[in-house]
Amino acid sequence: MPDIAVLKVERVADERGEPVRVAHIGRPEEWAACPECGVISTTVRQRRTTRPRDLPYGEERLLVCWHKRQFACQEDQCRRKAFTESVTETPPRARVTGRLCRAAARRVASGASVTQSCREYRLAWPLVHRHFVALADELPAEPEPVEVLGIDETRRGRARWRKMPDGSWEKLERFETNFVDLSSEQGLLGQAAGRTGAAVIDWLAARGLAWKAAVRVVAIDPAACYRTAIRRALPHAIIVVDHFHLIALANKALTAIRQRVTREQRGRRGRAADPEWANRHRLPRARENLSERAFIGMWNALIDHEPTGQILTAWIAKEELRALLACARQQAPRSVISHRLFHFFPWCATSDLPELVTLAETIDAWWLETLAFITTRVTNARTEGTNRLFKDAARVAFGFRNLTNQRRRVRLACTQKMINAAA
Template sequence: MSEPTSLLLGLEGVQVVGVERRPDRTRVVDVVTADGGAACCPDCGDRSSSVKERTITTPRDIGYGPDPILLRWNKIRWRCRNQACERSTFTEAINQVPARRRTTGRLREQMGLAIGDAARSVIEVAAAHGVSWPTAHAAFCEVADRVLQQPQPVRVLGIDETRRGRPRWERDPDGRWYRIDPWDTGFVDLAGDQGLLGQVTGRTSMAVAQWLAKQSPEFRSSITHVAIDPCAAYAAAAAQALPDAQLVVDHFHVIKLANDMVTAVRRRVTWDQRGRRGRAVDPEWANRRRLLTARERLSEHSYAKMWNALRAKDPGNEILAAYIVKEELRGLLALARSRPDDHHLAYQFYKFLDLCAQVNLPEVVKLATTIEKWWPAVAAFIGTTITNARTEGYNRLVKQVKRAACGFRNLENSRRRIRFHCTRKQRAGIQIHC
């Protein structure tokens, strides 16, 4: 019965010699060493045949079914007979349970993947496997440090920020209060499968430039495009550290600026006409979602209902004018599907600026000024269709890890957990061995 039971246990290096069940339904599995190399001295490598004593250890192993299981390992302490070896005695050890280990390698791997890949909290995984928090966390660190590597050269780099904690107020030595708004900036491989390459504290140009400076010259020279949102700090850092890379502004954030412009016009018109905030009886409030919806997503009935209601209640047609500007900007960005030449693209951009000048609303002028300032990066998106969508997706995973951990006190642990969870696609199909 020992061979089938040993095969069922599946722990390489040991053989099952007996199984018993205690009154509390705990199954005790007695095993002995089956690895011939366990009798070799770890220092000199000589095989020993001199037994000093026998000892019993109970390393923690993965569970089998609902009932608890106790692994009882009967092993030998040997004497090393090599006179030139400094070690006098040693205890049997196998790959799954090295010397002075109280957990098996497969248990540590299982806990590490549960914490890293599944984004479960350390205390939850520790309780599920009957170990302490430090043991579960050390298992994750062992798995993560074995897998995570230095970032390799990338072609397209995505940069975006995520909030690391709630804003808080602190007092300086002069007694003045100042606000601390913690942020983390993440770097993502947009063209490959490396996922999240790293994080730095803050969202300043200095923080981004310092992270890029720490990378190898091959890493920096391989970057051809940098995708960001319209952030002056990131643009300055990219221009400083990556002078040969093309800056690309994500079109999602450009459209968001246009939607914000429409919302600002709608609110201002309501205040000017009614001296209060919008209510459900106001047509501009009732159609607020239609104003932010793309024209092709609106049915003819919904579009006509919005248009007629705003024409009747807004004598200056300011809201509809802002809506038309927003749709024209969307049409300009949609040219990315046809990849126009530079001449045609410049002509369409001039038409958009001319429309903004004719509308001549403060909010529209502000939007046109912003688009004109960022136009080279916006035109780069139209020419390459590079977006920061993958970076935004990793931001969601970052927040998921932070919620599961209920916050981090140690910055190193935070970044290790986050990067491990955000590199699952890279490890897909690769088995992690202990």
Template sequence: MVNDTTLLLDLDGVSVIRVERCEDGGRRVHLATADASARACPACGVFASRVKGSATTRPRDLPYGERGLEFVWHKRRWWCREPACPRKSFTEQIPQIPAGARLTGRLRSAAGGRIRDAGSTVIQAARDLHLSWPTVMDAFKAASRQVLEAPLPEVEVLGIDETRRGRPRWEKHPDSGKWQLTRDRWHTGFVDAHGCGGLLGQIEGRTVADVLAWLSTTPLTWRNSIRHVAIDMSATYRAAIRTGLPHATVVVDHFHIVQLANKMLSLVRRRTAAELRGRRGRATDPEWKARRRLLRNREDLTDEQFAKMWNPLLDEGKIGQTLLTAWIAKE
């Protein structure tokens, strides 16, 4: 039967021998190996039967309470009696604490998970878990590989957009002497725009070749499941989709459509004022007073706001009629 202290610790493969209070107020937990498979030789897998000696390690685990726990693991060193095995002796190990490990597996997983899943920084996770920055960074890399190596979820609507990251870097070619771009400031992100898959991938660059290179790394069955691709009004991304996903329907996202329509409306306003008034707009002009409301949707305008925009422009003649026609087209 497992004692209550061992159940409270909940660390598979070891049992609690005793717990003692340290001089600084902390608690020291003495552990013994409780997993019979720890006697298996890591080289040949044969169970050892002859004890060579004993060893003591102090692995670190997740914090418990305000001061945490100090582990002392009393384990044995075994002789491997298999003649063909190159390993003559070995110490006990369990999945949570491999041989030579100073941290338990769940402590490493918790450190990497705080950054990968909880959005914590490396330095903050190191402070919270009392670990060094390189240790936490290595744990984060291991946790990230689990996500990167996992199969992509099925996606029906793929979103592609660009992101600016840092500054570009140029280096001179040693042979030709020409400057060449070695780090692009633009990255391309691929997201699940309709489901819950989140960020699927991110690559450096935003050319047709960059997008096709990423698509070529995905399975054909995954690409065939994509029905729509949402992009901004980028001819580059559209050309890449036509080549890499010819069966998918290209969809321009709503934000960029509205943005382009509002840009054209502002262009019509400035151009019409310049042609008919022979100057730039002024604060006293009705079209200048209505410039903010012209960029808003009808459902976002109250009846009073709509009347303040519509009536003065309607009475302004050709300038107002042109702007109202453009506004109706935008809507």
């Protein structure tokens, strides 16, 4: 600690017979300034010993004994006749050092709960939480302009209802719209209550015209409300739909077809003896992630035991969509993109499967955004990673009751600069 000198260190045994190191500290100067009038004093009236709690160091428990001096003020007109020396890290009447409280707050910022940090540093819960709030409030209130913006929603626990005075029940909003920086290291930029287009428009409007003008690309999930809001608030920005959710829609259609075929042919749910049920985990997997043996076994089993061919038709449609979206990774020219798109749409249209027709209609409705993803290769992966951090913070805290504390906690956990500082 600044302005503190170690006088001596001795090794003693505590009441349980375990070794304890005792560090005796004190200020090296023989004078001190009165905190009331600022006059220097060298007259010591009495000496006191305090034992402030400090950071642990080493394997053995460390105790600190601070030998303080009480000085007499030399100014006759000063209202304060005596004062005890102190330093910034340990102000008057403080029983813990400031760096111990900051370490406990950084421990919470690194992912631990407040209760866990209290147990590690042997501090009270209100003290740790107060310093954690001070650390979280150091984040800038307004984010810096970004070029690539990610927007997604997350849920704040289970749905809750509130009884109104007239006896009716109102459902409380449990969703948050998150805004994430995808072009730099700012992390989570902010949150808005609800998952509506109005929440997006209001949050962007609060940032100002200059901030909105800097946004070049916006990555979202296939959510029509977000797309409409972005077109209104950021008409110059390119909207990109994340390819992960498009492939998830294809896998969802494939699973729905498999379940429907099983119910129609067998009149029940799938069982382990059914080939389509035995291959339920292989069907959603990518073709390149399947070995030749696994692929041939799945293909032959479905051909032999599923005469309609609907499951394999859906699997081929899923792979055609993956091949189309793979143009982004391969940096394929527009001719290749059009060729693969021509393979995907007719295959779904001629299959006469309502699930594949719905999938093709969804891709067609989002084709401009899908093409923007293929050309820009911007994904919403970092936003999805931020959502995972939301869930981790809620699990560590065993849920949140206070919305302000939750937003403070998740923003601190999802801001890369603060994570690096805490580490």
